[in-house]
């Protein structure tokens with residue numbers, strides 16, 4: 001028997017394991033999927049938890065519901081990967097020798113990497129919303145917040161879903177307006193970027209939205225230190241931002257074992273061919289989702305677009321054929337803007353987000369870079385698409401390739 005091993009049973013791992021188990025002859029191949037947790041998280045829903053819009057049931061489910069039949073699902077930490085030996089050692093002591101490997105271990109927040117972040121203030125007046133635990137702990141704090149300085153800070157790029165901090169601020173503006181205390185809350189966005197976003201046209205659009213909503217942007221702020229005794233966040237160039245409540249997006253890093261395996265860059269993201277999704281170092285390793293160092297957004301929608309490419313290239317490699325399927329970096333993201341509206345961006349490696357319309361037969365078109373109610377419903381519908389279509393291997397009617405249709409250049 002040959003072994004097809006998938007590390008990480010999040011969005012990418014659960015989906016590619018299902019596709020491979022269906023494609024491979026079970027008399028010759030076994031498909032093994034490994035993760036340290038038996039829970040599956042709908043991470044885009046974490047955004048809504050602090051504002052009381054989603055509860056635990058919306059965002060956490062047992063993963064065994066989504067792991068297809070025929071896959072051996074192993075719950076254990078992954079301790080060591082020896083790519084030259086085609087071998088993985090798990091925390092439970094099991095050693096797995098593989099023929100093909102997909103790395104899909106995503107990215108984690110690392111508050112421990114910023115000096116002072118976890119001293120004293122952590123989960124007192126410093127919170128994250130990139131984990132379920134962080135988002136749930138923040139909800140009662142926001143509810144009781146009566147006014148003061150709320151600072152949202154991105155420590156360093158890249159982070160998963162780079163628009164989520166903006167969405168948090170837009171929702172905070174709406175939430176405190178609805179509570180009748182918006183005039184008592186100062187909202188501040190401290191970002192390492194020169195503006196609101198990475199891509200120029202979207203950055204200009206989001207920048208003016210932040211201004212209209214009276215959200216102050218502290219740009220090029222490279223956070224280096226949290227002094228929780230004074231409630232001050234400092235940058236490496238010694239600027240200081242005082243806060244009453246700090247909502248941080250800590251440094252995002254890939255799994256440590258990837259660095260030890262010699263596959264990771266300085267943030268443990270795996271060096272990956274951005275077109276074929278194959279490891280640049282080992283032919284029998286493919287990388288999917290947030291774990292890869294490819295220059296597109298770390299987002300669930302990106303994984304949906306990657307899936308067909310990775311799947312076809314893996315099968316081509318097994319058949320000794322060239323890897324002809326190329327990923328274009330396609331990313332599509334609804335951005336909640338508060339007051340029941342959202343906007344939408346669609347881009348790839350070469351084309352930045354543009355205004356116009358995104359056509360979806362039957363339900364669209366959706367406004368690109370415009371704020372509409374139908375975009376908000378699109379954002380909320382993503383939860384259904386995730387739990388009931390994507391994870392269950394049911395086709396989602398969104399074409400893999402980026403297209404200029406409907407866009408105004």
Ligand SMILES: Cc1cc2nc3c(=O)[nH]c(=O)nc-3n(C[C@H](O)[C@H](O)[C@H](O)COP(=O)(O)OP(=O)(O)OC[C@H]3O[C@@H](n4cnc5c(N)ncnc54)[C@H](O)[C@@H]3O)c2cc1C
Nearest residue numbers: 008010011012036043044078105106161289290299300301
């Ligand atoms: C607040 C927030 C909002 C978001 N909003 C959106 C959105 O609107 N649209 C969108 O498309 N995307 C959004 N995303 C991003 C999206 O959720 C992720 O990009 C996607 O889930 C990543 O999937 P993945 O499979 O790469 O990693 P994950 O789903 O994170 O899975 C990685 C898995 O690997 C396991 N793992 C890691 N290391 C080890 C180890 N050493 N041993 C064992 N197991 C290990 C983990 O337990 C985990 O289950 C958002 C994310 C957040 C946090």
